[in-house]
Amino acid sequence: MFESFMTKAIAAGNTEVxxxxxxxxxxxxVVQFMQKEGVSDSAGSYGVWAACPFLDxxxxxGIAQRLPGLKFEFTRETAKQAKVGVTxxxxxxxxxxxxxxxxxxxxxxxxSALPWIHVMLLPSTNIVADLPALFSKVDPKKSNYIALITGxxxxxxxxxxxxxxxxxxxxxxxxxxxELGGAD
Amino acid sequence: MEQEFKQxxxxxxxxxxxxxxxxxxxxxxxxAAAYAGVDIEALRCQIAxxxxxxxxxxxxxxxxxxxxxxxxxxxxxxxxxAQAAKDYIANLCKEKGVKNIVKSxxxxxxxxxxxxxxxxxxxxxxxxxxxxxxxxxxxxxPSHMVMPALHLTKEEVADLFSKETRxxxxxxxxxxxxxxxxELREKxxxxxxxxxxxxxxxxxxxxxxxxxxxxxxxxxxTLPKTHVILVGLEKLVEQYSDIAPILTALPKSATxxxxxxxxxxxxxxxxxxxxxxxxxxxxxxxNKRSDMxxxxxxxxxxxxxxxxxxxxxxxxxxxxxxxxxxxxxxxxIGTILTAWFDExxxxxxxxxxxxxxxxxxxxxxxxxxxPELILELRRRLVQDKGLGSVQKAIxxxxxxxxxxxxxxxxxxxxxxxxxxxxFIRHLPMFLSNMTDFRSLPAIAPRxxxxxxKDIKQPKCKEKVAFYAGCLIDFAYPExxxxxxxxxxxxxxxxxxxxxxxCCGAPARYNGAYEVAATNAVDNIDALLESGATYVVxxxxxxxxxxxxxxxxxxxxxxxxxxxxxxQALADKTVDFSTFVKKLVDDGRLKFKKGETHSVLTYxxxxxxxxxxxxxxxxxxxxxxxxxxxxxxxxxxMCCGMGGSYSIKLPEISAPILERKLKxxxxxxxxxVAMDCPGCVMQIRGGFDKEGGPVAVKHTVELLADKxx
Numbered sequence: 001m002f003e004s005f006m007t008k009a010i011a012a013g014n015t016e017v018x019x020x021x022x023x024x025x026x027x028x029x030v031v032q033f034m035q036k037e038g039v040s041d042s043a044g045s046y047g048v049w050a051a052c053p054f055l056d057x058x059x060x061x062g063i064a065q066r067l068p069g070l071k072f073e074f075t076r077e078t079a080k081q082a083k084v085g086v087t088x089x090x091x092x093x094x095x096x097x098x099x100x101x102x103x104x105x106x107x108x109x110x111x112s113a114l115p116w117i118h119v120m121l122l123p124s125t126n127i128v129a130d131l132p133a134l135f136s137k138v139d140p141k142k143s144n145y146i147a148l149i150t151g152x153x154x155x156x157x158x159x160x161x162x163x164x165x166x167x168x169x170x171x172x173x174x175x176x177x178x179e180l181g182g183a184d
Numbered sequence: 185m186e187q188e189f190k191q192x193x194x195x196x197x198x199x200x201x202x203x204x205x206x207x208x209x210x211x212x213x214x215x216a217a218a219y220a221g222v223d224i225e226a227l228r229c230q231i232a233x234x235x236x237x238x239x240x241x242x243x244x245x246x247x248x249x250x251x252x253x254x255x256x257x258x259x260x261x262x263x264x265x266a267q268a269a270k271d272y273i274a275n276l277c278k279e280k281g282v283k284n285i286v287k288s289x290x291x292x293x294x295x296x297x298x299x300x301x302x303x304x305x306x307x308x309x310x311x312x313x314x315x316x317x318x319x320x321x322x323x324x325x326p327s328h329m330v331m332p333a334l335h336l337t338k339e340e341v342a343d344l345f346s347k348e349t350r351x352x353x354x355x356x357x358x359x360x361x362x363x364x365x366x367e368l369r370e371k372x373x374x375x376x377x378x379x380x381x382x383x384x385x386x387x388x389x390x391x392x393x394x395x396x397x398x399x400x401x402x403x404x405x406t407l408p409k410t411h412v413i414l415v416g417l418e419k420l421v422e423q424y425s426d427i428a429p430i431l432t433a434l435p436k437s438a439t440x441x442x443x444x445x446x447x448x449x450x451x452x453x454x455x456x457x458x459x460x461x462x463x464x465x466x467x468x469x470x471n472k473r474s475d476m477x478x479x480x481x482x483x484x485x486x487x488x489x490x491x492x493x494x495x496x497x498x499x500x501x502x503x504x505x506x507x508x509x510x511x512x513x514x515x516x517i518g519t520i521l522t523a524w525f526d527e528x529x530x531x532x533x534x535x536x537x538x539x540x541x542x543x544x545x546x547x548x549x550x551x552x553x554x555p556e557l558i559l560e561l562r563r564r565l566v567q568d569k570g571l572g573s574v575q576k577a578i579x580x581x582x583x584x585x586x587x588x589x590x591x592x593x594x595x596x597x598x599x600x601x602x603x604x605x606x607f608i609r610h611l612p613m614f615l616s617n618m619t620d621f622r623s624l625p626a627i628a629p630r631x632x633x634x635x636x637k638d639i640k641q642p643k644c645k646e647k648v649a650f651y652a653g654c655l656i657d658f659a660y661p662e663x664x665x666x667x668x669x670x671x672x673x674x675x676x677x678x679x680x681x682x683x684x685x686c687c688g689a690p691a692r693y694n695g696a697y698e699v700a701a702t703n704a705v706d707n708i709d710a711l712l713e714s715g716a717t718y719v720v721x722x723x724x725x726x727x728x729x730x731x732x733x734x735x736x737x738x739x740x741x742x743x744x745x746x747x748x749x750x751q752a753l754a755d756k757t758v759d760f761s762t763f764v765k766k767l768v769d770d771g772r773l774k775f776k777k778g779e780t781h782s783v784l785t786y787x788x789x790x791x792x793x794x795x796x797x798x799x800x801x802x803x804x805x806x807x808x809x810x811x812x813x814x815x816x817x818x819x820x821m822c823c824g825m826g827g828s829y830s831i832k833l834p835e836i837s838a839p840i841l842e843r844k845l846k847x848x849x850x851x852x853x854x855x856v857a858m859d860c861p862g863c864v865m866q867i868r869g870g871f872d873k874e875g876g877p878v879a880v881k882h883t884v885e886l887l888a889d890k891x892x
Contacts, residue, residue, distance in 0.1 A: 144256065144451050146448070157314040
């Protein structure tokens with residue numbers, strides 16, 4: 001299922017998929033990735049990281065010190081000036097390469113919709129086969145806003161020519177973490 | 185047709201930007217790839233069933249939705265009319281001091297001209313979907329339901345953006361998209377209200393599902409403190425589990441994607457950027473959808489999921505765009521929706537653009553019989569307004585069998601000045617449109633009804649009745665002779681019931697159902713009287729008439745008496761290729777051994793392929809006879825004939841034919857086979873006119889001497 005998920009996710013374009021055993025490895029990757037992408041403490045180059053289980057028990061101020069410009073608490077204006085946004089997703093869908101999340105908290109939407117690059121953390125074991133399987137996992141009775149994301153923001157509205165990054169991210173990085181376990 | 189309308193067609197035909205774009209997209213192939221591994225037929229049935237169930241109790245579902253959504257803190261307003269929806273949103277703007285709105289795509293808002301209404305009270309609504317924004321800047325309406333600005337070139341878009349930004353824009357699409365991002369980003373942050381449409385509304389949970397690729401609906405629903413979702417009642421489904429099938433099909437059918445980049449399922453007020461809960465309003469709009477649900481014919485149009493696949497496959501839409509073919513909603517389904525959401529009269533011209541090829545019906549994920557509903561519009565228009573005087577005169581003749589046949593015989597003599605060989609190449613003055621782009625077959629000196637009397641047939645136990653149809657009877661009697669030769673080989677005698685007349689298709693396709701019904705009754709009587717085991721026809725349109733449409737016509741006009749006899753005739757009727765294949769399979773016909781013949785390509789006629797579902801049989805027969813088959817691109821795309829369509833709209837028929845001729849020539853085959861004399865007339869006439877090298881044959885002509 002993971003293989004199929006990865007193939008379909010990559011097929012959505014401008015998407016890369018990484019997989020790590022531990023949270024520590026994943027964290028290193030994400031921090032280094034942001035450094036490489038030039039995240040810094042200046043408008044337009046911030047990194048915003050929405051609250052998530054991945055960060056539970058992590059030394060956030062320590063991480064922020066390693067990476068100036070990375071913010072764990074942020075406003076809409078900060079998110080607007082961010083280059084990279086990080087959120088944790090709840091589910092992956094194998095036959096479409098989709099990731100799904102309860103986005104009722106606004107940080108989740110700001111960090112995933114406004115920056116140029118969206119980094120999505122995903123518990124590696126939370127991949128389901130298809131949409132019906134996903135809908136049996138998410139519950140609209142519990143979440144006011146459920147978001148499904150498959151690849152970067154796209155349009156083909158001019159001459160049906162594909163253009164990436166029209167209103168949302170133009171790049172997607174999926175970081176699967178085995179250690180994150182199930183989100184059930 | 186109105187002169188003004190003809191003018192708009194002419195203008196649209198001069199600019200073939202959209203056709204080129206659709207070609208580059210190659211929708212049928214990319215759609216098929218997106219559906220790989222999916223049982224499309226099962227999925228279509230599931231969706232049709234879900235939507236039909238919902239349409240059966242819209243009012244109840246709307247109440248259930250309202251209750252469920254309100255329990256979560258959403259304000260739900262049920263708007264019966266367009267005006268009520270507009271007033272509610274305008275009042276909300278007033279109450280909240282809203283001046284600036286960002287909108288993601290909503291066809292329902294286009295339907296009620298919401299932006300114009302809000303502008304009257306000083307509220308500016310900015311479209312954020314790239315295509316919609318372009319359309320807004322151009323002061324136009326969408327030409328396509330999913331990709332609204334598809335008719336514009338990048339140069340035209342660059343011009344619009346240059347005006348808007350007061351900077352000179354290059355025509356690079358990637359650059360233009362980034363310009364839109366920058367311009368619109370500020371508008372989201374400054375807006376006091378977001379308005380969006382919805383793709384699905386779930387009564388059980390009070391949820392709405394919004395699909396976008398650009399991500400604009402996410403920003404529209406996140407940044408402003410107030411979010412209004414305008415939902416047409418047809419978007420309602422009963423339960424949460426109904427989402428998955430629709431969401432599986434919609435992106436695949438709409439844009440050949442597995443799924444749209446973003447899907448938002450909103451079931452209540454989510455958190456605003458200042459931590460307060462969203463002021464969330466849902467306007468459930470009826471605007472005649474309930475009336476539609478009560479109409480036994482048109483109820484099925486509510487099964488539409490707005491994927492616009494019917495536009496992408498339509499041979500006419502691609503040529504004239506939605507600016508000609510449609511109104512707010514475009515193409516075939518758009519014509520139907522316009523008749524209801526606006527008024528029937530408004531479709532008077534546009535419904536005539538449908539050539540009845542059935543391509544749309546084949547791909548519709550909601551299984552809507554769009555061509556049939558367009559015919560029903562035509563019928564109701566004729567009922568309201570009557571036929572045009574020319575049509576009236578024509579059908580008066582068609583309805584009088586003796587007069588009709590006498591006139592055709594006379595025509596065979598009077599056409600002499602215009603014929604050369606077997607073709608009419610030029611007609612004078614007002615009739616010249618008919619022969620501008622193709623030659624017409626000369627009317628045969630002796631119709632088949634006379635010819636058959638002189639054919640010496642062996643006395644056989646089994647008799648089948650041959651239904652010739654006008655074209656074989658009066659233009660191509662040699663096809664009739666070939667049929668007799670083939671069937672005689674199988675030990676079958678062919679009888680020609682003299683009372684047979686026009687199958688009524690021309691009348692029916694022009695909305696003259698009463699005329700079609702009279703034709704039907706005459707034919708039923710004549711053909712059943714013969715006592716033959718089968719009624720064989722070599723014209724798919726006639727076969728469809730005998731097999732399906734006689735009954736449909738009776739049903740439409742509430743004529744019940746001849747129904748049983750019509751069913752009896754339908755059961756006996758069979759097309760030539762299906763019948764011959766059966767004779768071959770039963771061992772009653774044997775192909776001559778060891779013969780090899782030329783390479784052929786096969787053109788699938790619309791009625792043959794999509795109503796009779798016959799396409800393998802003729803290929804198998806021709807292959808067994810020793811022909812080598814090579815397939816053309818778009819083998820089952822209409823040739824542009826469409827009966828009287830090619831006479832009423834020759835300017836559209838001609839480019840459709842041109843495309844067909846090119847596809848045929850591209851195979852390099854020296855001959856093309858088909859099972860419809862109407863297609864033979866169109867394609868043979870086209871090749872004759874351009875001096876093309878391809879022989880155009882009815883399958884029956886190619887098989888005539890191939891049996892032992």
